[in-house]
Amino acid sequence: MRDKEQLYVNHWYEDLYNCFSHFLQKIGSGVKTMSIFNRTKAEQSEDSAGSKHSGHISDYSEDFETAGKDNKDKSEIPEDSVVETITCSACKKEIPAEQMRKCLCVCPECGAHNKISAKRRMHSLVDPGTFRKLKCPVPFVDPLAYPDYKDKIEGLQDKTGLDEAVLLGMGEIEGHKAMIGVMGSEFLMASMGIAVGEKITHAFEIADKYKLPFIMFTASGGARMQEGILSLMQMAKTSAAAQRFGERGGLYVVALTHPTTGGVSASFAMLGDITIAEPDALIGFAGPRVIEQTIGQKLPAGFQRAEFQEEHGFVDQIVPRAEMREVLSQILRLHEKRRWPL
């Protein structure tokens, strides 16, 4: 209970600070504002880093791992592997692995947004050392007793360093705290089974608990066939959680990445207050192959791509990966102050 009060006090203080500094700026350029309101960004972030050690940390540690803990895990940021070059999926050029990583897997030759692992993407988004993984262990569930399913999941856990197809946690983007989720297409096409649905639902609830905005990077082949009907039910569960989060005033931002299809596109991926997308990402309900089989004709070029979705009114903006952090920071900034009139 005290933790919650502390949070509200902080919010109240921030609001007051925002209002007051705005007021001071308004009443005259000549007036020298008090030094406390003139802190540089560096000072501010130093402060917030400091506050982590001043009791604030206990607020979050019930639901989040300690910051940096996951970073020590060598699987957090993939080390330079034996591969020396990576082939761009679009232009097929061989790009030095080191260079590809620096560009966040955007091909320096043709600009194609190649797939990026969930951990690397998370790393590219948050301020260094601020990521704290959400605590939400979900045991392995196999409702259909699907042949070899357990081995497959365990193999992927070893290979990717993820416990399931979504990585969730709290982090700061240019100093703005947020709940951030990244789906990893390297984990069974980031299909949504019970674990993914449960984790995302839990993340909505925890984001609401701490009044954090929620940023979700979606990528998925859809519902996870291997878990049958219970995968389908995750669509209802996550959508209901998004709805409830919204009703309570939470800001939900969706970043659609390649590919977001099926049951994920038809649930929490399409429920954002703000929806942005990476260039050329495939976004749609039915897969292109199924549509072609159904209508018996080839699909036009660019069909279901991010630009197509923007044209049809389902995406606010297309944001290249290199600008993602900046744009998210802008969105968070624009929602920080919620009182009118100022």
Next chain:
Amino acid sequence: MIRDIDERIQDIDKEIETESSKESDYAADVKIKELKSERKKLLKQCSNPTPADKVYLARHKNRPKVDDYINALFDDFFVQRGDALGREDKSILGGIATFHGVPVTVLGHRKGRNINENMEYNFGMPEPQGYRKAMRMMKQAEKFDRPIITFIDTPGAYPGLEAEENGQANAIAKNLAEMSALKVPVIAIVTGEGSSGGALAIGVANSVYMLENAVYSVLSPEGFASILWKDSSRSAEACDLMKLTAQDLKRFHVIDGIIPEPLGGAHHNPQKVYRELDNMLVAELTKYKKMSPNELARNRYEKFRHMDAAIIAKAKK
């Protein structure tokens, strides 16, 4: 296979009809008697349908359809059309009616009974406008405090060019989210096949029932086999693996109850199914009458929030 038995029964029914239309003589009477006793024997063999049998029965062309249920269970039906955003979708039939004198909103997937109707109603595969129309009706039901009853029977949402352009994913997602928060009771009944998000998009209900031989799954068995094994002809195998029968889903807590069907499927005695449905609806609506609008929304939210809790808890052990 029930398919073979069912086809034989259909032949027998035709033969009986031709024999009875003839002038009555001793030979014809004997023939009819023989046919009837064969029919009875065949029907008895339908007692333990396999999952693949149920998929066949769930899709049976003579199975009662949404308009049959509306006619049988409700009075004073007023049809509503259009999503009020420029489009209409005939694959969803719905409107306002009364149930034992109480105004309700009813809607469901419409497949049609013959090939012409199938084509006209797109085989019960809605486009976004269908889901938006359904949502419009449900929002209105909430405004006027009417319970909502939905009938699910679809191979899935339509995977077409225009459907994608018009936001199929968006329409389904909005339905899931908004249905979860409705402040009136919602009762869903899977009457035939309930496949994928296209079924769930009108299925986020306080109580979900299934007919005994209906099936409900993440995808059609053909689609399942095609995705996992790249071979849609292995659908029979998929039926066994998918756990898509009412009995399986009851065990998973996905549904609340099963409506019994007559031997051989609902089409053998629809009246019996209507009576069972009527009893169930009366009992359910009586139960929800005691809940406040907020309690109804919370009840539905909690249902889907914790649907898999027991299975997760069991896996933890």
